[in-house]
Amino acid sequence: MTNATKLLLAAACVLFLLVGVPALIAATGRNDLYYTLTSVALLSIISGGVWLTFYIGRINIGQGAFALLGGYVSAVLVTAYGISFWLTLPVAGLVCALASVLIGLPILRLRGVYFAMVTLTLTEVMRLLALAVPITNGAKGIVSIPLPGGVSLFGLTLIPDFATLENPRLAFYLASVVLMVLCFGALYRLVHSRIGHICLSLQQNEELASSIGVNIASIRVLAYAISSFLGGLGGAMFAAISQSIYPSSFTVADSVNFMLNCFLGGLHYVLGPILGTFALYFGWDLLFQTGVYQLLIFSSALIVLMLVLPNGLLSLRLPRKKGA
Amino acid sequence: MDYILEVSNLTKRYGGLIANSGISFGVKEHEILSVIGPNGAGKSTLFKQIASFVTPTEGEVRFRGERISGLSPHKVARLGVVRTFQETTIFKTMSVRDNIIIAHQLRARTGLAGFFFGTRTAREDEAAFARSADEIIDFLGLGHQRHEIASNLPHGHLRALGIAIGLATNPAVLLLDEPFAGMNHDETRRAVEIVRAVRARGVTILLVEHDMPAVMNISDRIVVLNFGQKIAEGTPKEIQENQNVIDAYLGVEDESIGM
Numbered sequence A: 001m002t003n004a005t006k007l008l009l010a011a012a013c014v015l016f017l018l019v020g021v022p023a024l025i026a027a028t029g030r031n032d033l034y035y036t037l038t039s040v041a042l043l044s045i046i047s048g049g050v051w052l053t054f055y056i057g058r059i060n061i062g063q064g065a066f067a068l069l070g071g072y073v074s075a076v077l078v079t080a081y082g083i084s085f086w087l088t089l090p091v092a093g094l095v096c097a098l099a100s101v102l103i104g105l106p107i108l109r110l111r112g113v114y115f116a117m118v119t120l121t122l123t124e125v126m127r128l129l130a131l132a133v134p135i136t137n138g139a140k141g142i143v144s145i146p147l148p149g150g151v152s153l154f155g156l157t158l159i160p161d162f163a164t165l166e167n168p169r170l171a172f173y174l175a176s177v178v179l180m181v182l183c184f185g186a187l188y189r190l191v192h193s194r195i196g197h198i199c200l201s202l203q204q205n206e207e208l209a210s211s212i213g214v215n216i217a218s219i220r221v222l223a224y225a226i227s228s229f230l231g232g233l234g235g236a237m238f239a240a241i242s243q244s245i246y247p248s249s250f251t252v253a254d255s256v257n258f259m260l261n262c263f264l265g266g267l268h269y270v271l272g273p274i275l276g277t278f279a280l281y282f283g284w285d286l287l288f289q290t291g292v293y294q295l296l297i298f299s300s301a302l303i304v305l306m307l308v309l310p311n312g313l314l315s316l317r318l319p320r321k322k323g324a
Numbered sequence B: 001m002d003y004i005l006e007v008s009n010l011t012k013r014y015g016g017l018i019a020n021s022g023i024s025f026g027v028k029e030h031e032i033l034s035v036i037g038p039n040g041a042g043k044s045t046l047f048k049q050i051a052s053f054v055t056p057t058e059g060e061v062r063f064r065g066e067r068i069s070g071l072s073p074h075k076v077a078r079l080g081v082v083r084t085f086q087e088t089t090i091f092k093t094m095s096v097r098d099n100i101i102i103a104h105q106l107r108a109r110t111g112l113a114g115f116f117f118g119t120r121t122a123r124e125d126e127a128a129f130a131r132s133a134d135e136i137i138d139f140l141g142l143g144h145q146r147h148e149i150a151s152n153l154p155h156g157h158l159r160a161l162g163i164a165i166g167l168a169t170n171p172a173v174l175l176l177d178e179p180f181a182g183m184n185h186d187e188t189r190r191a192v193e194i195v196r197a198v199r200a201r202g203v204t205i206l207l208v209e210h211d212m213p214a215v216m217n218i219s220d221r222i223v224v225l226n227f228g229q230k231i232a233e234g235t236p237k238e239i240q241e242n243q244n245v246i247d248a249y250l251g252v253e254d255e256s257i258g259m
């Protein structure tokens, strides 16, 4: 595919998501799908961050911590300080990025299972923090967060006040899709630029990478910070949509799912997390009828899938990448 | 002294084990200096300390008069002291060409943000790296494997790729750890020519190697280690006649030293 066709294809997909899907939903009256699809979009942003840490060769099972932190940062700023949600969104991301630099500096020296184990505890640590810190209101969480207000520039309304909309679900859906497109656009650019190659060099051999002059410590921290930034964005959006956040909003199980989304979609492909999240989310829902067997069937299917498709779902369609 | 690299009193202890003990010598610009010694003599440890992958317990390494011990490896590489690895260490899933292109990192004139936004300097850099990579590929005779995934290369070519990666960093001093290991006679002869050609480009070369005929053939000077200590230093001829060296090698009845 040439760059032009790729761009055209991407534009068509975005158009479909922004216009086609709402039209289909309006035609079928399945308004509930908005919440599902919005969740998929946001969860894939959060998983996209995990994917990037995989790309530098680190198994990250702690993304829930940053989603939780991002959610709380936004919720506190909106409720306690009356700051516009749209401003708290990037702030939530930046706070998470900053926190991840502090956490990452020591723990990113660890590799393999050691790094994975440490990150696994992060989500739990964040949950306990949310319970303990006064500003987060303990187990009761922060509730009745007002809907995002409007944004206007020179009298021009860029984003309408969500509280005045008759279908805020549609508005959240559109906002989430736009955010997802922006995030994955940036990730795509990152991975297909020289930075992506540098990340890959870290994944394959850190010693060799540093012998050719790559500052491996700073690249690791950078990738982790971007990853956590994405986690924070997603978490903040979730808090806004559900108008609430609790210590249990993102749990260790969520962190594991973010990682599974990446596995399932394919660790070689930037867009893998989107597909993986979609498949996992709907797969889980589809199995709802099976009742107590839901988790059993779900897990078995995952294991089989990973054995058959170690490079994820996207390896089905895309031919193996030749060099060049 | 006009040494480009000076090793003084370098000592490395691992617990009770002394891997390097008070090693001192100098490397002249543009020479090929080999470090030999029986297995476990401490050759790789010496190289790791010179490239600053390992911090010396005592002593120091100076490059162009500046102390480099204690700096992180990428900083030492930036100054121009670059090591290759004893094992065939490459970026496995990348193509040969991509391996060499990525190794041009040190020559980048723009930061990561520049590459992200694809600024003009970044695009010029990319083009220059690709040109230089192709030139190195031709120089090392890897032309047929240009787009091959690195892990598919035969052993001899893997070593060549390791050297190519080192060359791409444009080093002043290149440390080659057993570049001829696992090569047959013809491959070794070709590799020796490559090392000579690399030196002809103005690179100073430090070489660890067990292939004695090749070492004697290629080296300007040789440093011999045994049990972590320097036991001799001199021209190939001097080394071949040195009684300490003969004893050390007879002691392990390992290799003939090519007499």
Ligand SMILES: Nc1ncnc2c1ncn2[C@@H]1O[C@H](COP(=O)(O)OP(=O)(O)OP(=O)(O)O)[C@@H](O)[C@H]1O
Pocket: B014, B017, B018, B019, B037, B038, B039, B040, B041, B042, B043, B044, B045, B046, B086
């Ligand atoms: N990280 C380490 N921890 C403990 N001991 C080590 C370490 N690295 C090397 N050694 C020991 O130091 C000694 C010297 O090892 P080194 O690898 O430098 O030898 P060498 O001369 O390169 O040997 P070879 O010819 O087999 O490559 C050996 O006894 C080795 O076991």
Ligand SMILES: [Mg+2]
Pocket: B043, B044, B045, B086
């Ligand atoms: Mg060795």
